[in-house]
Amino acid sequence: MIDVQHVRKVFQTPDGEVVALNDISLTIPTGAMVALMGPSGSGKTTLLNIIGAMDVPTSGTVTLDAVRVDTMHADERAVFRKRIGFVFQRFALIATASAYENMEFALRIAGVDRAQWHTRILRALDILDMNDHAHHRPAELSGGQQQRIAVARAMCIEPSILIVDEPTANLDSQRGAAVLSLFRNYAANGTTIVMSTHDPTSEKYATSICRLRAGAIEAYTTAPSVNR
Numbered sequence: 215m216i217d218v219q220h221v222r223k224v225f226q227t228p229d230g231e232v233v234a235l236n237d238i239s240l241t242i243p244t245g246a247m248v249a250l251m252g253p254s255g256s257g258k259t260t261l262l263n264i265i266g267a268m269d270v271p272t273s274g275t276v277t278l279d280a281v282r283v284d285t286m287h288a289d290e291r292a293v294f295r296k297r298i299g300f301v302f303q304r305f306a307l308i309a310t311a312s313a314y315e316n317m318e319f320a321l322r323i324a325g326v327d328r329a330q331w332h333t334r335i336l337r338a339l340d341i342l343d344m345n346d347h348a349h350h351r352p353a354e355l356s357g358g359q360q361q362r363i364a365v366a367r368a369m370c371i372e373p374s375i376l377i378v379d380e381p382t383a384n385l386d387s388q389r390g391a392a393v394l395s396l397f398r399n400y401a402a403n404g405t406t407i408v409m410s411t412h413d414p415t416s417e418k419y420a421t422s423i424c425r426l427r428a429g430a431i432e433a434y435t436t437a438p439s440v441n442r
């Protein structure tokens with residue numbers, strides 16, 4: 215479960231303070247898949263970074279799996295993050311490493327027993343239909359293929375929380391739907407997923423929708439799909 219209470223995030227810039235998040239309170243039950251929607255600049259990425267324990271709020275509390283992370287030191291948060299999977303907007307794949315090696319690196323960081331690496335990597339590549347590209351480097355892959363490797367890399371560590379920034383931005387609608395439906399399956403199996411998106415089809419797969427505007431929650435609703 216993810217519990218965010220009264221979170222405020224202020225960035226100091228040469229032009230003064232930017233209030234990216236203003237009094238955000240949000241509870242996300244285990245196994246939910248939340249679509250974070252809102253215009254560019256509304257605070258989606260900032261909130262994902264805070265929920266993923268990458269960044270800390272200026273004030274307010276963040277509790278993940280019953281552990282307060284906002285009060286942790288940076289090195290404690292780094293250890294805690296081993297249970298969190300990330301798919302970043304710009305993928306953040308290691309350019310000099312193959313897809314396979316990128317996944318090995320993630321498994322090493324997450325502290326997964328080496329004996330499990332090969333099986334987990336092949337399974338994730340298979341699910342994402344990327345087996346034929348295991349030994350390609352990112353530059354040898356299309357944007358959509360890099361996206362799928364980034365998803366495979368996050369999933370192979372079997373995270374309890376998965377944070378995704380714009381999962382379908384670089385995918386055609388069919389592949390986008392495939393990735394969303396995959397996420398929905400992971401959520402049904404107990405992974406809690408928070409994803410930012412502009413894509414209206416995300417609403418069909420999410421269990422709830424959180425709409426942000428100017429750093430505040432405008433609405434937090436159960437998705438229509440849950441009632442179908």
Ligand code: ADP
Pocket residue numbers: 225226227232233234252253254255256257258259260261
């Ligand atoms: P979104 O992902 O919805 O487009 P962001 O969370 O990236 O929105 O940004 C929210 C606001 O915070 C924007 O005004 C953005 O310019 C500002 N912001 C985000 N990150 C930083 C930063 N590191 N330094 C200064 N301002 C930032």
Ligand code: MG
Pocket residue numbers: 258259260379410
């Ligand atoms: Mg963003």
